[in-house]
Amino acid sequence: MSEQCVAKQNLWAKYQKDIADDHYYYCRSCIRQTFFPASERAYLNIMRDKLGKDLFDDPNHTTCTGIAYHSDLVPMQTTETVIARHFALMTEAGYENMAISCVTSFGLYTELLHTWEEFPEEEARVRQYLWDATRREFKKPKNIAHTSDTIYKFRNEIAAQMVRPLVNVKTGEPLKVVDHIGCHYAKMFPTKGVGGAEFPRVLTGMVDAWGGTPIDYPERRHCCGFGFRNYLVMANRGYSVANSKKKFESMAPYKPDFIVTNCPGCAMFLDRWQYTIQQMEGTTYGPDGQGIPSLTYEEMAGLVLGYDPWELGLQMHQVDVEPLLDKMGIQYTPRDKWTGKKH
Amino acid sequence: MGKLYDQLMEDVRFVEGLNACMNCGMCTGVCPAAEFYDYDPRRIVDEVQKKDEAVIETLLKSETIWYCGQCMSCKTRCPRGNTPGFVIQALRKLSVKLGYFTCSEKGRQQFAIKRTVGHSILERGYCVYPDIVTPWMHPEQGPNWESIYNNTEEFMAKLDIPYKKEGAGPLRKIDQKNLDELKRIFDVTGGTEMYDCIEKYSAEKAKEMGVDIENGDYLNMVFKTNSDYDE
Numbered sequence: 001m002s003e004q005c006v007a008k009q010n011l012w013a014k015y016q017k018d019i020a021d022d023h024y025y026y027c028r029s030c031i032r033q034t035f036f037p038a039s040e041r042a043y044l045n046i047m048r049d050k051l052g053k054d055l056f057d058d059p060n061h062t063t064c065t066g067i068a069y070h071s072d073l074v075p076m077q078t079t080e081t082v083i084a085r086h087f088a089l090m091t092e093a094g095y096e097n098m099a100i101s102c103v104t105s106f107g108l109y110t111e112l113l114h115t116w117e118e119f120p121e122e123e124a125r126v127r128q129y130l131w132d133a134t135r136r137e138f139k140k141p142k143n144i145a146h147t148s149d150t151i152y153k154f155r156n157e158i159a160a161q162m163v164r165p166l167v168n169v170k171t172g173e174p175l176k177v178v179d180h181i182g183c184h185y186a187k188m189f190p191t192k193g194v195g196g197a198e199f200p201r202v203l204t205g206m207v208d209a210w211g212g213t214p215i216d217y218p219e220r221r222h223c224c225g226f227g228f229r230n231y232l233v234m235a236n237r238g239y240s241v242a243n244s245k246k247k248f249e250s251m252a253p254y255k256p257d258f259i260v261t262n263c264p265g266c267a268m269f270l271d272r273w274q275y276t277i278q279q280m281e282g283t284t285y286g287p288d289g290q291g292i293p294s295l296t297y298e299e300m301a302g303l304v305l306g307y308d309p310w311e312l313g314l315q316m317h318q319v320d321v322e323p324l325l326d327k328m329g330i331q332y333t334p335r336d337k338w339t340g341k342k343h
Numbered sequence: 344m345g346k347l348y349d350q351l352m353e354d355v356r357f358v359e360g361l362n363a364c365m366n367c368g369m370c371t372g373v374c375p376a377a378e379f380y381d382y383d384p385r386r387i388v389d390e391v392q393k394k395d396e397a398v399i400e401t402l403l404k405s406e407t408i409w410y411c412g413q414c415m416s417c418k419t420r421c422p423r424g425n426t427p428g429f430v431i432q433a434l435r436k437l438s439v440k441l442g443y444f445t446c447s448e449k450g451r452q453q454f455a456i457k458r459t460v461g462h463s464i465l466e467r468g469y470c471v472y473p474d475i476v477t478p479w480m481h482p483e484q485g486p487n488w489e490s491i492y493n494n495t496e497e498f499m500a501k502l503d504i505p506y507k508k509e510g511a512g513p514l515r516k517i518d519q520k521n522l523d524e525l526k527r528i529f530d531v532t533g534g535t536e537m538y539d540c541i542e543k544y545s546a547e548k549a550k551e552m553g554v555d556i557e558n559g560d561y562l563n564m565v566f567k568t569n570s571d572y573d574e
Contacts, residue, residue: 028513030469034476037504037513057511060521067470070413071456072435073541074464076356078534085524107415119355133527183414190419197419223375227412230376232460233452234480235569239379239412241483246378275485313502318485340501 012204015186015196019153020097020143025090026055027109029102030063032264032296038313039264039298040101043147046301047099050161051154056093061086066104070228080112080122081129088136096142099150103263106146107184110192113140144192146185148262148297152194152202155209163306166212168257169329174213175257178292179203180247180270182263183223197221203260203297210304219250224266225273244273251292252285258324259294270294275318291319303330310336347399351391351433360429364388370417370427380571382410384417384427391430403438409449439540445548448570454545455566457538465526468517473506480566 026044033040047053064086069079090098100106116123130136151158166175181200186193195201200221204214225243230236247270251259261267271294277283278291286292294317295303302312309330314321315337325332351357364385371377371385387407390398402408411431418426435444444450459480460470467475478489491498499506499514506514529535545565549556554564 030471033513034469034471034473037499037506038502040513041504059509059511059515059518062468062517062521062525063464063470065464065470068456068460068464071453071460072432072439073453073456073461073537074529075436075533075537076354076432077532078529078537081528081532082525085528115355115359118359122355129528129532133531134524183416187419188415223412223414223416225375225412227375227414229409229452229456230412232456233565234567235452235565236449237483238569239376242379243375272483272485272488276483311502316487316491318487 012195012199012201015190015194015199015201017149017192017194018143019145019149021153022053023095024053024055024097024099024145024150025093025095025141026057026147027061027064027086027098027100027102027105028057029100029105029264030067031268032101035268035316036264036296036299036313038311038316039296039302042298042302042307042312043101043151046158046298046305047150050305051157053150055099056095058089058093060089064102064105064108066102066108067228067232069108070104071232072229077126077129079108080115080126081133083109083112084126084130084138085134085136087138087140088130088134090141091137091139096139098141098144099147100144101147101264103146103182103185104265106144107188109141109144110189113144114189116140146193146202146262148202149194151297151301152205155206158206158301158305159209162210162304164304164328164330166207166210166300166304166328168327170327174211175327176215176255177204177207177212178215178217178251178254178256178259179207179220180224180259180261180263180266182261182266185262203262206297206300207260210300215251215254215256217251217254217256219247222247222250224263224269226265226269231269240269241273241276244269245277248274248277248285248292255287256292257327258300259292260297260300261294262297264296267294267296271317271319286319286323290323293317293319293321293324295321303328308332308336310340347396347403347437348391348394350437351399354433354436356426356429357433360426360433361388361392362423362425364392364425365423367422369420369422370425373416373420374411375414375416376410376412380410382407384411384431387434388425388427388430391434400443402434403441403443404446404450406447406449408434408438409447409452436537439537439544442540442544442547444541445544448565448568451545451548451565453541455562457541458562461538461541465522465529468522468525473514
């Protein structure tokens with residue numbers, strides 16, 4: 001490979017961020033826990049049991065209201081104060097670092113801290129709101145990471161414990177992986193995401209470390225089509241599916257073995273819209289009339305570490321994952337998919 | 344009540360989002376909504392920055408301000424550091440406050456979002472939760488989800504997920520003490536007022552249109568009607 005090509009491939013390295021090493025206050029995601037609850041469990045398990053990290057899963061933590069905020073249902077001050085309450089809960093629990101499981105939340109927490117720098121009077125107003133409503137006070141977090149940032153940070157430690165690399169056991173070739181990092185991870189504040197908005201690295205860093213081959217497909221940075229009110233209201237969903245379709249058509253010629261996503265909403269849409277398009281027009285984007293499995297990064301990490309696919313919740317996907325499991329040489333019991341291990 | 348432009352300037356997102364747009368159109372070029380709808384964020388920002396009250400009022404009553412998906416791709420791209428998405432957020436907030444949102448089909452949809460996601464926040468502590476993703480409202484979720492939805496407790500138990508249970512973990516029950524704190528935050532920050540605004544103006548619009556809001560007809564109408572498609 002020429003020096004120019006190598007330099008181009010390493011452009012992402014200019015966009016780095018500080019990611020705390022340990023002791024995180026964990027912020028759950030409305031969408032991830034609804035559609036991929038076992039991913040959130042796997043994340044905590046990997047961080048605690050495989051990597052020896054300390055995370056606090058606080059029963060008092062709630063939604064950040066992000067989906068309502070971006071649907072223009074609540075004022076900015078409401079969302080700011082709900083997030084300020086999360087800062088207060090973190091402070092009360094003795095933590096200074098946050099690990100956030102949702103890209104929408106991550107974008108909002110980041111936007112809020114940026115807003116308070118630009119408009120200090122807004123921070124003072126929110127502190128007063130929080131006191132009036134809850135009698136709570138807070139310190140701002142020292143470090144904010146999306147949960148994928150932490151997996152990225154420890155990707156080599158995970159590689160050292162790898163059971164199943166991202167390799168096709170039949171051909172010996174690395175699996176081809178397309179990633180989607182989600183708009184609010186880095187488009188609003190590029191310096192806060194690994195690789196920035198233009199050179200996404202947080203997921204491809206994992207793929208590289210675990211033996212796969214990332215593919216930089218043309219519409220890699222395009223929105224999945226969530227569009228908040230454009231999905232939440234049935235009348236608008238043409239917007240949502242059309243954007244995902246644009247991505248599928250862009251990635252399909254590269255024959256990816258699977259999609260890996262950063263944002264829980266994107267993971268769900270890139271799965272469900274394949275089903276919808278198949279129902280609407282009969283189009284499928286994988287080989288032999290199949291879809292392209294769409295995984296969360298926790299599911300990808302879990303498979304690599306040898307977790308049981310049904311304990312990872314892969315049966316909650318609409319696009320069948322079995323072809324991918326077969327490629328990776330993962331043993332699974334078909335009966336357990338719906339009956340569980342306790343049958 | 345001040346001029347519309349002055350009211351927009353009270354929103355920090357508007358102040359942050361608009362600094363002398365030069366009409367380059369970069370935002371429109373990268374915008375997923377502009378690709379799908381007859382929508383042009385460049386034009387909206389240009390219209391707003393001219394401070395013409397009549398034009399701003401027309402925008403507040405229009406379909407066009409409701410097309411944006413808030414992906415914020417425009418924020419990354421604007422060479423002048425503007426964020427048309429922030430301008431849209433300020434316009435929508437003012438449209439709801441003044442009741443203008445019911446003048447447009449897309450604006451009227453706020454009622455459906457309030458009755459689903461909005462209620463879920465205060466009742467469950469989450470914007471989204473399995474029991475609000477009903478198969479009739481979400482056929483795109485497919486047969487696997489429908490099966491999970493119809494047997495959620497049993498499915499989650501097999502997956503060892505503490506669905507609706509006390510304590511920590513995914514899909515846990517948020518206790519009343521925390522829900523009460525959320526409600527008090529909504530009360531002091533204007534969240535409750537915004538909810539009430541949506542209810543009040545939607546009820547007035549439903550009456551004007553002769554559609555029953557109590558029996559769910561209005562909700563069903565705003566949730567499903569898409570004149571762009573019907574045409």
